[in-house]
Amino acid sequence: MRGLLRTLAAIVNLSLPYFKSKDRWLAAGLLAAIAALTLVSVAVTVRFNIWNRDFFGAFQMYDEALWLRQVWVFVWIMAAQVALGMILIWLTQLLEIRWRQWMNGRYLRAWLDRGAHYRMQLGKQAVDNPDQRISMDIPLFIQSTLAMTVGDRSNPMLATGLLGAGATLASFAVILWNLSAHMPLSLGGHAFFIPGFLVWTALGYAAASTLVAHWAGRELIPLRFDQQRYEANFRFDLVRVRENSEQIALLRAGDTEQARLTRTFADVVDNWHRLIRRQVKLTAATASIASLSLILPSLLVAPAFFAHVIGFGELMQISSAFVTVQGALSFFVVQYQGVAEWKAVIDRLTGFEAAIAASGAQAAASGLRAVTGANGLEAGPLSVALPHGAALIETGALSFGRGDRVLVTGPTGSGKSTTLRAIAGIWPFAEGEIALPENATMMIVPQRPYLPIGPLADAVTFPTPASAWPAAGIAQALHDVGLGRLEAALGETAHWDRTLSPGEQQRLAVARALLHKPDYLFLDEATASLDEPGEAALYRLLHQRLPGTAIVSIGHRSTLAAFHARKFTVIRDSDRNRLVEEFSPGIVSATA
Secondary structure, eight states: HHHHHHHHHHHHHHHHHHHTTTTTHHHHHHHHHHHHHHHHHHHHHHHHHHHHHHHHHHHTTHHHHHHHHHHHHHHHHHHHHHHHHHHHHHHHHHHHHHHHHHHHHHHHHHHHGGGGHHHHSSSGGGOOHHHHHIIIIIIHHHHHHHHHHTTTTTTTTTTOHHHHHHHHHHHHHHHOOOOOOOEEEETTTTEEEOTTTHHHHHHHHHHHHHHHHHHHTTTTHHHHHHHHHHHHHHHHHHHHHHHHHHHHHHHHHHHHHHHHHHHHHHHHHHHHHHHHHHHHHHHHHHHHHHHHHHHHHHHHHHHHHHTTOOOOOHHHHHHHHHHHHHHTTTTTHTTTHHHHHHHHHHHHHHHHHHHHHHHHHHHHHOEEEEEEESSSEESSSSSEEESOOOOEEEEEEEEEETOOOEEEEOTSSSSSHHHHHHTTTTOOOOEEEEEEOOOOEEEEEEESOOOEEEHHHHHTTSSOOOGGOOOOHHHHHHHTTTTTGGGGGGOOOOOOOHSSSHHHHHHHHHHHHHHHHSOOOOSSSSSTTTTTTHHHHHHHHHHHHOOSSSSEEOOOOGGGGGGGGEEEEEEEEEEEEEEEEEOOOOOOTOOO
């Protein structure tokens, strides 16, 4: 019961925000229309049950005129069914896409807000495949929620949702009660008068069948959850191969990657076999239940039929009504596999939301304090740790002023880049204070810059759109960094991280910095793919074009020292690293 209440609360928490959004009136109207049409479909089903009695009663009475009238009634009922189906599909899918559009925007904002997508990969709140949860779990949740609560949009005559099941139960239970109110129940040659015995029989049968179905299918929910995770892992690995196809080809590692992908897919196959076994067991139980329900009402009322208490039409009406009532009562039996998938999707989305919330709480609980109003960038002393809590690096007081040129060196893995992440505010496992001037801008250029898929001009000006910059300025920036040959391709769309060489990508990132002119520019091995003359040319360019920008470089080449007036080195001290400032020989002339 507690688990059921938690699930219901999760459904409400995932659904209610949309119906409180600015789209609430249209959403409520669409939902109300779908619910109303679902109730109309139940009324059509009731009318079909009455038609069942009259149609087969006409055969028993050999009344051709009555039979012909019932044929025309059937045509109108079917026309109403088709019309309802078309309208329900249109309204439901319209609500689905608007709901998905809203949830997609909400989740993307929460995921990308203030580096949450980065922090969610760190520590205990790490969540697998957030892309799959947004792209696949959201539409599955919406479709399943509407189908389970309102009804099956594909067939209004089978109102499988909770609303439809409730309305169907209320309508047909009355019919079944009236038909069996004065009918004797014959067992072993003895007649018993139990008012509405068919309703009580359907109720008991549904309760027993629900227990059997739950016993047979209770393991489907965790298996569905795992299946979605394994499928997402396999898709992610395929994307990784595509993104790194050049390196894989150069290393002739096709066989190795095939073996790795086969191992990843083996998880999909193994879990799929477990799912098959559970589904076969569940299908055996539900199929047996469904088959018995088809003949059970006839067995119960056959003595009354042969005793001429009821006619053939009433017999058919009772059979139809009993199956309908039993189906409404057995909602979870009929929908058990759908419920299992729905529950798995709910768990994945609530887990995603919990990870986002944990990421925000982690950022709020960070020991880093950001203030504004300083004359320059002032940080520290800083204490930076790893996600599991182990100390990584400590710094003294850091101060970077206008036009500073600072070099940071030290062993690989000693915490240099992580210190930059802490200063940028995306690494929460740190303590200390960071002060910036009012409205100061900061840019960090990593060794492998991010180049979005799209026009080359957007890659150069990222994260602002190219439309915010004059085309001549973008072209000039490319020319200045030695990529003049790409000026003609500024409007072309491509995967630029695969089209351009590593050195060209680093040159493009420097062009991006020239355009944005940040107050603080951090270069994290940002020229490591260039030869020394090319690297020197870019540093001279930065000095010329960004004289007021504080440039802080992380690098290992000894030649970098000539382009920086200050130098910090990471040294090992006791059980942690320390960042200390050393003397640097001075800056090279920008025109040298």
